Amino acid sequence: MSPAPRTDVARSTIPSVSINGSLLPPRLLEDLLELRVVRGTRSTGRAQLTFVDRTFNVGGSELKLGAELEITAIEPKTTIFTGKITAIATEADSEGVRAIITAHDASHALARSSSVETFLEQTSADAITSIAQSNGLTATTPPTKSGRADWAWRADSLLGQLDELCEREGWEWIIEGKDKLVCVETSSLTVPTSTATLELGAQLLRFSAEQSGPLRTDVEVRGWDLKTKSPITSKATTPSESSGFQARKDSPPAANSIVTRRAAHTQDAAKVLAKSFAGAAATVTARGRAIFAPTVQPGKAVTITGAGPGDGTYYVREVEHVYDGGTLRTSFVAGFRPPTRLTDPWRTARTGGSVLASGIHTAIVSDLKDPDELGRVAVTIPSVSDQHTLSWARVVTPGGGNRKGIHWLPEVNDEVLVAFEDGDVSRPVVIGGLFNGKDAPPKIGQQLNEGKVTKRALVTRAGHKIELSDEDGEKGYVDIVLAGDKVRLHLGADKIDLETQGKPLRIASGKDEIAFDGNGTITIKAKTIKLAAQTDVVIEGANVKTKGSAAVELSAANTTVKANGMLKLQSSGVAELAGSLVKIN
Known part of the structure; x- marks a missing residue:
């Protein structure tokens, strides 16, 4: 006789459904056609319940939008979903009318929330904690290795910002229970402690694993350090995956990837980014289907036995529990390789966050006191929020360089046009100032x-x-x-x-000067003053005084001294008048 299937980890069971803390009435539970719960890393958990709608009441008075839904496995007693009802639908065909109830976990609120925030000199873990707390969640994160930075985001999705921050650190996030946001480090491809063991032929009904090349990806992240005016470079290689399925290898080629435009401002940030992108090039994917296994959870690990080459421990990315009138079944996707999208699989998906942004924006200057004295200004973007200031913005300067260029900063409350270096919101750049209805161009006449x-x-x-x-x-x-x-x-x-x-x-040159006092007096001072003219030198005034501290000499081919009135020649010493002929009238 063959041994009976083991039931210590994965068991046949039925679900318990509670609405706002009260069990679902038996009349509704009897009409439950299907229950489906899907939870995964970096995705919003979802539960969908389909009922026979006998009374055309779409689920009855108990099932309302916004009601709290909890789904629990009875044996073993394990909560597999907690969230709120977000949609109620009706569906009809030849077989009858059905009510479809959809609920999402707490991350759904982040997807629906739009906010504008800035965090100066904070870690990504600080920003994630703030996102969580602002939505009634508690956050648990690994230690941050990328250092402190300036974070800012646009008024779109907090969930997108959370996802973007985790991607930069090489983390994945998951909602656990009612209000716990947990981040898991995955870039090192280190499998966490296993929380479930599934044996093929016992709990495990089906299992497959795949490893695809290239088995090694070399990643180089490049950025720019504006303080040292030098490039930032960091390299990383995809770590080996040795805890699960390993295909035979015959010198498969390696891939190379150069990553730019990803806001690498420091060497630490570039190092973390390189490791994150290298880890995202993992090669192993596994899929399994089992009798209900509540301890198989996203963000944790599952150990597979009895599957031959597929035996090993795998990181779990997604779990689905399904009940359709029989028993609960569990399906899962495991392995560090990210899922392939149906669209372009090589294109980085744009999230709803805004560590990266595109386009240009009008902004208002809010501060000029650059702490690093780099000629930067602080700006706000009124079309996004007038409450939050972006990071310090460099100002585009004609001829700017080492102690040169036009130094012409905009002033507080000036309207300016702002773009972002490599699309990075924490690196704004002021392109120039703008005139508007209140700030008119200067008047300089006909132009x-x-x-x-x-x-x-x-x-x-x-x-x-x-x-x-x-x-x-x-x-x-x-x-x-x-x-x-x-x-x-x-x-x-x-x-x-x-x-x-x-x-x-x-007007001065050294000790020589010509000075106008503004009241009619001109003073010329110099060691020697020379006046030379090709024709006449005319000195004219009401009184003309000539004084020499040592001597005064008048010399010319012909010299005439003429007075229209009295003429007086006087000397305190000897007076001498000499000439070839002297005439005194």
Whole structure:
């Protein structure tokens, strides 16, 4: 006689269904046609119950949208699903009318929640914990190895942000029970402790395993460190999978992958990203079907025996429990290899988060005090939220480089246009400022002539201006003007003017200077002052005084001293008048 099937782990059983803590009435339980529970890593758990709707009441008064649903295996007593009813449907055909009740676990609220948050200098675990707490969940995460960073996301899906953060760390998430969010490290391909053992021919009804190449993928992640102005590079290789099915190998080729545009800002972050992407290139997938096995759980491990080459311990990705009037059955998908999508299997799926973003946005400058003094500004994006500030944004600068370039920062409350480096929300870049209905362009007079711009200008908030005429010939000029036209330098093709309107003006070279005091006095100081003219030198004034501390000398071919009134020549010493002929009238 063959041995009886073992029932210590996987047993034949029937489900117990509770609504808001009360057991489902027997009349409804008798009408239950099918019960299906699907739970998996990085996916929302779902339960679907199909009833015969004899009274055309779509499940009766007990089954309402928002009611809490709990499904428990009676023997062994194990809760296999907890969630809330999210949909009620009716379906009719020639066989009758059916009521279909759908419920989702707590992650469903994250998928429906949209929020805008920023976390400065926090780990991804901190951000995940905050997401969980804001939705009434408690989070458990492995230690964060990528270090602290600035996290921000758009107003779409918190679930997408959670998924994106876990992907960066090489984690997978799962909802356990009513309100526990658990993250599991998978990038090392280390199988966790097994929670179930299934023997083929006993509990295990069917099992298959597959290993596909390439068996090794070399991943290189590249990024940019703006503080050191240097590239960031980290490499990782897919770890070996030795705890489950292993196919025969004949020098299979390795694959190479270079990953960019993934927000690797530090060496630690690049290292974690490389390890995560390398781990995602796992090669083993297993599938099984068993008598109800409640201890086979996503995010845990299952041990397979009696399956020959397939014996081993496998990481569980997805579990499905089905009851259709007979006994509960369990199907599972295991192995570290991510599931293949029906669309492009090589394309990274876009999530609802926003560590990565695309496009450009209008923003408002909120702060100028860059802690690292890198010429950055803080901005908010009003179309997303006016409550949250993004990370410090670099400003695009013409000619920017080492101690050079135009240093022209926008100011607080200025509207600017913002893009993101490699689509990374934590790396905003200000492209330039924008005029709008309240912030008008500066007034510089007529600018256009037959489709051409004739004037260009740089204008400060105070009104100081550099104006350039972009016309040919005598109309070309450059004006430097202080606010209020109090000081103006005009460099024109027709003339050059410097006007100070009563303000002092000093022109100096070393100790030599020409000074205008603004009140009518001009002072020229120099070691030697020379005046030279090809024709006349005219000095004219109400009073002309010439004084030499040592001597005064007048020399010319002909010299005339003439007074229209009195002429006085006086000396405190000897007075000498000499000439080849001296005439005194």
